[in-house]
Amino acid sequence: MAEAILKIENLKKVYPDGTVGLKEINTTIHKGELIAIIGPSGAGKSTFLRSINRLNEPTSGAVYIGGENICEAKGKKLRMIRRKVGMIFQGYNLIKRSTTVQNVLHGRLGYMSSLKGGFGRFSEEDTKEALDILMRVGLEDQAFKKAGDLSGGQQQRVGIARAIAQNPDLLLADEPIASLDPSSSEKVMSYLKTIGKEDGITTIVNLHQVDFAKEFADRIIGVKAGEIVFDGTPRELTDYTTEQLYR
Numbered sequence: 001m002a003e004a005i006l007k008i009e010n011l012k013k014v015y016p017d018g019t020v021g022l023k024e025i026n027t028t029i030h031k032g033e034l035i036a037i038i039g040p041s042g043a044g045k046s047t048f049l050r051s052i053n054r055l056n057e058p059t060s061g062a063v064y065i066g067g068e069n070i071c072e073a074k075g076k077k078l079r080m081i082r083r084k085v086g087m088i089f090q091g092y093n094l095i096k097r098s099t100t101v102q103n104v105l106h107g108r109l110g111y112m113s114s115l116k117g118g119f120g121r122f123s124e125e126d127t128k129e130a131l132d133i134l135m136r137v138g139l140e141d142q143a144f145k146k147a148g149d150l151s152g153g154q155q156q157r158v159g160i161a162r163a164i165a166q167n168p169d170l171l172l173a174d175e176p177i178a179s180l181d182p183s184s185s186e187k188v189m190s191y192l193k194t195i196g197k198e199d200g201i202t203t204i205v206n207l208h209q210v211d212f213a214k215e216f217a218d219r220i221i222g223v224k225a226g227e228i229v230f231d232g233t234p235r236e237l238t239d240y241t242t243e244q245l246y247r
């Protein structure tokens, strides 16, 4: 089996108002896997995903990314771990008035000095790499358009390109296709899968659509009431199990 890239131990999240977001999550995820997290609304999918890079601060437990516990990391060490974790959002989170290629270059910021990054001084090499990445998501002809002028599906592909520019080991995608039509969703999931496999990136995707999880994931984790209640291959997720999960 491929090396473990992510190990989660006794991960728990209780929100300040007392709501238990995650009861206790334990799992190991391997290099290059595409994992879909599914489950009913309010199950804890976003809490789970966002706890992995501490976008949402866990209450207790450990998250080892490449052997380092991000929950205990601070300062430079935390930045170094986060640099290797790309994030893709439902609302794309692009700078709409900047060009597509500038948005992709933002993925490189973690590798630049804050002075150069602040002035947007990207090297020719960085720009060339950003254009190459745009080609990989089929957007080379949109590179100099304003990101805000692209369709939703295209904006999400820029989101993928920006995350890839970060040269990540791990990609976290929080409901990346929730706002897209089926055809754009299919494309976004295909690019995530193809690039993940080509580059050996482990990808964890929160999904509402079970059919997309079954079509694209290597492994599906079902979450309900803050706990993992299913963990298996798409084939192992039967109609009965799905019904139990969403009941």
Ligand SMILES: Nc1ncnc2c1ncn2[C@@H]1O[C@H](COP(=O)(O)OP(=O)(O)OP(=O)(O)O)[C@@H](O)[C@H]1O
Pocket: 015, 016, 017, 019, 020, 021, 039, 040, 041, 042, 043, 044, 045, 046, 047, 048
């Ligand atoms: N900031 C917060 N404060 C209090 N409770 C929260 C907060 N964020 C989420 N929760 C609660 O934590 C639980 C898990 O929420 P989460 O958003 O992780 O679920 P989800 O499975 O991603 O849901 P959805 O599919 O609807 O996005 C829910 O009960 C939710 O109401």
